[in-house]
Amino acid sequence: MTPAELAEAVLAAARAVFAERGLDLEALPAQTAVERPRSPEHGDYASTLAMQLAKRVGRTPRELAAALAERLAELPGIASVEVAGPGFLNIRLEAAAAGELARAVVQSGREYGRSRLLAGQRINLEFVSANPTGPVHLGHTRWAAVGDSLHRILVASGAEVASEHYINDAGSQLEHFGNSLYAAALGEPTPEHGYAGEYVVDIGKQIVAAHPEALSLPRAEALMLFRDEGYRLMLDAMRTSLDRFGVSFDIWFSERELHASGAVEHAIDTLRKQGHVYESDGAVWLRTTDFGDDRDRVLIRANGTKTYIAADSAYYLNKRERGFDKCIYLLGADHHGYVGRLRTIAACAGDDPDYHIEIMIGQLVHLVQSGGPVRLSKRAGAIVTLDELVDLVGVDAARYSLARASTDSTLTLDIDEITRQARENPVYYVQYVAARTASVARNAADVGLHRGAPEDFRPELLAHDKEQELLKALGEYPTVVATAAELRGPHRIARYLEELAGSYHRFYDNCRILPVGEEEITDLHRARLWLNDATRTVIANGLTLLGVGAPERM
RNA sequence: GCGCCCGUAGCUCAGUGGAUAGAGCGGCGGACUUCUAAUCCGAAGGUCGCAGGUUCGAAUCCUGCCGGGCGCACCA
Structure with a gap:
């Protein structure tokens, strides 16, 4: 019996009790859940339903709990039900009913944990969106790990999801980048507003190597060449870094093309039709105060150029017109000023800002090394990049470390610590299970121990405390995935x-799986092998959602 | 000034109103002639920032305060 089945049984019992006593069936929730009590004294599972319902129907919690307990106790698979404290329902399953799960998990394989929870939703998930003027740095790396994992989780929950990387290639930053590359190639100092760092020198050299004539071109032509070639090389480098990190985007979306396609004018027209656009002082404005903003925002300046908000609007509307009904943005805390703006744009477009758009603000990663802070400023040239982090600790440890914390928390990574403790990282604790279970499976095959036919599996033999504890943990997995999807929290998986x-x-x-020496193979060995393999399944499924490997050996 | 996030064990962090608040790391003490000791077991370590409030029940929700991070453009 799975936790979900048990929860349904509790609800069904509640329906029966309510009907029997003439209580208002409307007071019952559509769904309920059972929880895993911390203390084993409180049973295998507990329900708080009686306490939640008591007040609504004017009965005491313990009275309702007692009635529910009576009904539940009769069900097959349930060993006992007790009413405890103010009205907790403490439920114990029979070993066989709990043990069944091992077979169910193995048979479901990769499907175990997947659901149709978000079926029918078309989601656009935008993250990283780093400027193509420098390597992917540690700040972006957190969103790469979290965003990609979230992508996997949403897909596993039945949504249709496109991951998208926006390329800010239309603004003046790219000009500054090109100027910096040119200056570097000439051996001149970094220009004002320019970019510094070794990578600038490297790319400058690459361009000169590929285009020996570059330095003899007229300045204007040379700048254009450095800008365009630098852009191309930088974008390639970003893709390569992210690929190596296990992150590949479904869509790379160019801001330049957004402008070229006329999408910005189209967007302004759309907003105008919704009645929120007006002109004043020669500029075109969006009346965002219609939706709670403290001041209106300019879309087109008096000089005819478009503002960033104009492009933001066009990009959002473009996503919607591409058929996405939910646009999720994963942004760093340094961009949280965008939240109101983006939501207002959605509202001005006639959308529901609480449904069509969702902005996740993730807190920043702070780096410390040797007790002091490490600055992440791209301009200053002191970058800790994704590549450097991966070189240091490897993809699995890097992704896991970044994905296991809630994005609401600022994360402090100590470079020294990560390097030194790489082996003690929790990721190895988890991966070691993958390796151990695989090893057990290999050894089992060597001694001729096989799970055998599913119908010969004897779940009731898995009665040891540690077996029951493990079974309960396995049973929680689908709920964890569903919660991670709903709350957009990949760290819950970790x-x-x-x-x-x-x-x-x-x-x-505590429980020897393989026979020792010449010991005869029994049903218990086989039952434990089912449990071993079920664990391997869940560990592998979970690590896959995090984009982390489940090694056969360590 | 206004807004968002955070404040939980020595450190890094979990905990979408439930029972005695958890994990990893670090430190202390144990366990390998048997499936991988990258493991397990034990003890130690907490006024859940502070003060009120709501509730049968608050680390969790509300209000105020304190502390830290990040933002509040006709910049990108």
Whole structure:
């Protein structure tokens, strides 16, 4: 019996009790959940439904709980139900009913944990969106890890999702970048508003190597060449870094093309039709105060140039016109001023800012090394890049470290610490389970131990405390994935896997899976192998959602 | 001044109103002639920033305050 089935049984019992006593069925929720109590004294699962309902129907929690307990206790698979405290329902399953899960998980394989929760939603998930004027740095790296994992989680929950990287290639930053490359190639100092750093010199050299004539061109032509070639090389480098990190975007969207396609004018027309555009002082304005902004915003300046908000609007509307009904933006805290703006744009376009647009603000990553802070300013040239981080700790450890924290928390990474403790990173604790389970499976095959036919599986033999604990952990996985999808929290997967890993290691330590020496193979060995393989399935599924490998050996 | 996020063990961080607040790391003490000791077991470590409020029940929700981070353009 899975937790979901148990929860449904609790609700069904509530319906029966309500009907029997003439209570208002409308007071019942559409869904309920059972939780896993911290203390084993409180049973395998607990329901708080009676306490939640009592006030609504004017009964005491304990009275309702007692009635529910009576009904639930009769169900097959349920060993006992107790009413405790103010009205908790503490439920114990029979070992066999719990053990069933091992078979169900193995048979579901990669499907275990996937759902249709978000079926029918078409989601555009934008993240990273780094300027093509420098390498992907550590700030972006957090969103790369979190965004890509979220992408996988949303897909696993049934949504149709496109991951998208916006390229800011239309503004003056690219000009400054080109100027900097040119200056570097000439050996001149970095120009004002320019970019510094070794990568600028490197790219400058690459361009000169590929275009020996570059330095003898007239200045204006040379600048254009450095700008365009630098842009191309930088974009390639970004793609390469992200690929190596296991992150590949479905769509790379160019701002330049957005402008070239006339999308900006089109967007302003659309907003005008919605009645929120007006002209004043020679400029074109968006009346964002219609939707709570403290002042209106300019779309087109008096000099005819478009503002960034104009492009933002065009980009949002373009996403909507491409058929996405939910646009999720993953932005760093340094951009949280965008939130109101983007939501207002959606509102001005006639959309529901609480549904069509969703802006996740992730807090920044702080780096410290040798006790002091490390600055991440791109202009200053002191960059800690994605590539450097990966070189230091590897893809798995890097992705895991970044994905296991809530994006609401600023994350402090100590470079020394990461380097030194790479082996102690929690990712290895989890991956070690993948390796151990694989090793057990290999050894089992060597000694002729096989799971056998599913119908010969004896779930009731998995009655040891550690086996039951592990089974409960396995049963939680689908709920964890669903919650991670709904709350957009990939870190929940990581935290869950750490718990599951603990349960497995304790099981492994207490319950011998393989026969020792010449010992005869029994149904218990086979049952434990089912449990071993079920664990391997869940660990692998979970790590996949994080974009982290599940190694066969370590 | 206004807005968003955070404040939980020595450190890094979990905990979408439930029972005795958790994990990893660090430190202390144990466990390998048997499936991988990258593991396990034990002890230690907490006024959940502070003060009120709501609730049968608050780390969680509300208000105020304190502390930290980040933002508030006809810049990109």
